[in-house]
């Protein structure tokens with residue numbers, strides 16, 4: 001099982017094209033399915049130990065993976081049962097089902113097992129599952145592979161949803177019941193009910209402990225709300241070469257300062273303050289903690305003496321050619337003074353990080369005319385205000401905004417998408433929900449400014465800043481505030 005950091009991310013169509021390219025070399029779908037099912041079996045075997053396993057198989061090739069995995073698990077000596085939704089609809093899945101020597105139970109009657117494997121639907125899901133999802137999703141134990149309990153003989157019914165019409169199996173009801181009753185729940189390729197490319201939930205699935213992605217990661221593993229149902233995500237290699245302009249964010253390579261380093265070689269960041277000096281202070285502190293050699297806060301704020309250099313805002317101060325990056329937006333405000341300072345920053349010919357209020361004042365089409373690197377860091381509301389609302393997925397929207405402005409766009413959220421004008425994208429996995437507190441955006445803007453001033457190319461600078469921000473949040477544990485987050489940038493940076 002491969003960790004996801006740095007791995008390429010493919011859409012369902014790109015995955016099928018990659019599989020077809022392998023099939024064109026003479027490898028059959030059956031062979032690909034055999035590789036997938038065998039890799040699944042070995043992963044499940046390691047996690048399940050001697051606990052009984054129930055595999056739910058759907059009508060397509062996701063189900064086919066499930067039948068192969070069941071066969072291999074039985075060959076490995078595991079206690080494994082199969083329950084099917086319906087007859088297979090592909091030749092490969094039919095062959096896989098025929099290869100399973102044991103009985104096949106009906107999904108409607110299958111009793112729970114300590115380990116549940118969801119091979120109902122994968123990248124081929126095109127419409128919501130029948131039946132209705134429960135109102136309150138299950139919340140499995142925090143960690144995958146939690147202490148497996150004994151087999152459960154009976155499971156209380158679930159009163160919170162309406163089953164499908166009489167005689168029809170409510171797929172989602174059975175999936176929730178059997179998953180909730182399991183001690184370890186594993187989704188094959190992706191939890192059934194999720195849309196592969198948009199990250200939407202066509203039907204709300206249960207929350208799984210683990211998702212085993214086959215061949216490549218897809219947007220469903222990184223975008224919300226889908227990602228929250230996947231649990232831990234691991235990639236299984238099945239011999240399908242994949243490339244993509246979209247990759248999962250990974251830890252940056254940031255060299256520590258050498259013997260010739262001085263404050264300017266490590267990067268000078270100018271943070272432009274406005275009406276709310278506290279936010280700019282946070283951004284400045286973050287830039288320092290992220291490793292900038294020199295940070296000057298240009299505004300009217302006063303504060304205790306420390307490493308931060310406070311100076312009055314002036315065109316002269318902006319003209320300092322040692323400035324490696326300007327951060328403007330945190331606490332800028334939206335009054336006339338703010339507009340004057342934004343115009344001065346855009347004219348100052350330094351690399352720019354535009355955040356918060358600067359984005360509210362900005363005409364995005366002014367950016368393309370600039371000759372310096374620009375990184376925009378909008379959250380969802382700022383993004384809609386800048387680029388308009390859209391039903392497109394977050395990756396498409398971020399890419400379109402980057403292409404339109406010529407800037408790097410950091411489309412923030414629980415699923416931050418970093419897009420470059422040339423189409424490259426970095427997706428940040430698993431942000432801490434505790435980042436939902438005031439000032440964390442200011443901290444991110446400062447961290448990105450430090451990376452830009454250190455000389456990283458704009459995409460690498462944005463990616464490194466987002467990674468440091470996420471790592472600092474992980475290190476801060478629960479219930480932190482933005483000041484703690486800024487402080488934690490130090491240990492996040494030191495960990496590299």
Ligand SMILES: NC(=O)C1=CN([C@@H]2O[C@H](COP(=O)(O)OP(=O)(O)OC[C@H]3O[C@@H](n4cnc5c(N)ncnc54)[C@H](O)[C@@H]3O)[C@@H](O)[C@H]2O)[C@H](O)CC1
Pocket residue numbers: 015019029032033036058059060061062063064065089090120121122123124125126127128129130188189190214215216238240
């Ligand atoms: N990644 C790889 O290299 C490989 C992936 N494999 C697995 O194949 C699935 C994709 O298979 P596919 O048959 O295209 O789709 P699904 O198995 O997800 O099933 C779609 C199947 O179900 C029908 N359907 C769609 N929506 C619904 C619905 N709401 N209710 C009922 N039926 C529905 C649809 O018509 C299809 O018939 C991928 O995820 C991997 O798990 C292969 O093993 C090859 C290697």
Ligand SMILES: [K+]
Pocket residue numbers: 062118119120121122187188189190191192
């Ligand atoms: K699945």
